[in-house]
Amino acid sequence: MANPLQTRFAADDIAQAEHYLAHEPPTDIDPRIERLVNELIGRIADKWTLLVLELLEEKGTLRFTQIGRQVEGISQKMLTQTLRQMERDGLLTRTVHPVVPPRVDYALTPLGNSLSAAFCGVWVWAERNLETVEAARATFDARD
Amino acid sequence: MANPLQTRFAADDIAQAEHYLAHEPPTDIDPRIERLVNELIGRIADKWTLLVLELLEEKGTLRFTQIGRQVEGISQKMLTQTLRQMERDGLLTRTVHPVVPPRVDYALTPLGNSLSAAFCGVWVWAERNLETVEAARATFDARD
DNA sequence: TGCTGTAGTTACCCAAAGGTGAGAAATGGC
DNA sequence: GCCATTTCTCACCTTTGGGTAACTACAGCA
Numbered sequence: 001m002a003n004p005l006q007t008r009f010a011a012d013d014i015a016q017a018e019h020y021l022a023h024e025p026p027t028d029i030d031p032r033i034e035r036l037v038n039e040l041i042g043r044i045a046d047k048w049t050l051l052v053l054e055l056l057e058e059k060g061t062l063r064f065t066q067i068g069r070q071v072e073g074i075s076q077k078m079l080t081q082t083l084r085q086m087e088r089d090g091l092l093t094r095t096v097h098p099v100v101p102p103r104v105d106y107a108l109t110p111l112g113n114s115l116s117a118a119f120c121g122v123w124v125w126a127e128r129n130l131e132t133v134e135a136a137r138a139t140f141d142a143r144d
Numbered sequence: 145m146a147n148p149l150q151t152r153f154a155a156d157d158i159a160q161a162e163h164y165l166a167h168e169p170p171t172d173i174d175p176r177i178e179r180l181v182n183e184l185i186g187r188i189a190d191k192w193t194l195l196v197l198e199l200l201e202e203k204g205t206l207r208f209t210q211i212g213r214q215v216e217g218i219s220q221k222m223l224t225q226t227l228r229q230m231e232r233d234g235l236l237t238r239t240v241h242p243v244v245p246p247r248v249d250y251a252l253t254p255l256g257n258s259l260s261a262a263f264c265g266v267w268v269w270a271e272r273n274l275e276t277v278e279a280a281r282a283t284f285d286a287r288d
Numbered sequence: 289t290g291c292t293g294t295a296g297t298t299a300c301c302c303a304a305a306g307g308t309g310a311g312a313a314a315t316g317g318c
Numbered sequence: 319g320c321c322a323t324t325t326c327t328c329a330c331c332t333t334t335g336g337g338t339a340a341c342t343a344c345a346g347c348a
Contacts, residue, residue: 037270038195040277045189045266051182064325072179075307080326090280100314101324111276118269125262126181126188132255133184136234208295219337224296244344245294 009120043089044115048074048082053108056092057116061107091115187233188259192218192226197252200236201260205251235259 051071056062059070068079083106086092091112097103108116195215200206203214212223227250230236235256241247252260 036274037267038191040270040274041194041266042191044270045194047182047186050185050189076326077308077328078306081306088281088284089277090284096325099324100316101322102314102326104325111273111280114273115269118265121262121265122185122189123181125259126184129255129258130180130184133233136255137232140232140234209293220296221298221338222336225336240295243294244346245292246296246343248295 009117009123043085048078049086050119052079052082052086053091053112053116053119056106056108057113061105063106064104067106086112187229192222193230194263196223196226196230197235197256197260197263200250200252201257205249207250208248211250230256 048071051074052067055067055070059066062070064079064083067083068074068076071079074082083092083094087094090109092106092108095105095107097105192215195218196211199211199214203210206214208223208227211227212218212220215223218226227236227238231238234253236250236252239249239251241249
């Protein structure tokens, strides 16, 4: 495959993300909405949330330990915390099966799916500009 | 205006972001690229970087104190730190005018502009789903 | 003479994020 | 009777993020 992202997002999403590369400078905005949106983005755009979001988007329904094994470096505490927060925000459903040992399934809601899709543009950007950023850093670090 | 985001992003970008709401579940991806992209996103998606990015996108070229005044709550230290990091990543240019008192101008590079555009989908999502998320939280908090 | 303004740097400190390890509860298997 | 399994919670501790305040350099201005 030419582009790894083609296996993650629908071709449609990727095609649309390409358009982002040329757009007009904007003007002012309602500061009240701005602050609410900022708060929401600050909550959502943290490392673990992003990783869990993408994993569930990829794999569908998973249980607690499966997620823990596949999200590299996450501790039990942070996994619980992240999942609770995402459940509270309506991004995923948590299904407890009353068996022993316990079994809890996690899956994205449509809202979670749409958030994952919204981040498609950022993933596309990151993948496309990875080397540009690396080069910029090297140049910056090399100057006196 | 019906939609505040219309003043921030080009109509074209917003139209494309709408398409993100329906897309197919994806499959696997090269883990090496995945880790690099994750690292890059983790670096970029922090609160202050996002706010400075959007401000410069809105206002064009600004000097140090102008940014400090308009990014609510940022300290001098964090502002310097954020701007340096963004400059290092090639997202903005820093132009020092050798006058006294000092004058330093900051402006986004094309790379910075494209990153701001890539986040358009997320802003659109956040604005559109603000109330859905609030409602989900209220429901979650109300259950025993 | 001394105050003002810009764009920082540095040192010190506090609070929050996050890691570690223990325990809990219930049941099936040895 | 005891151990493993699963999904947590809790207590404790370290690391990091980030705030505050002091200090710089130089020119203009009163």
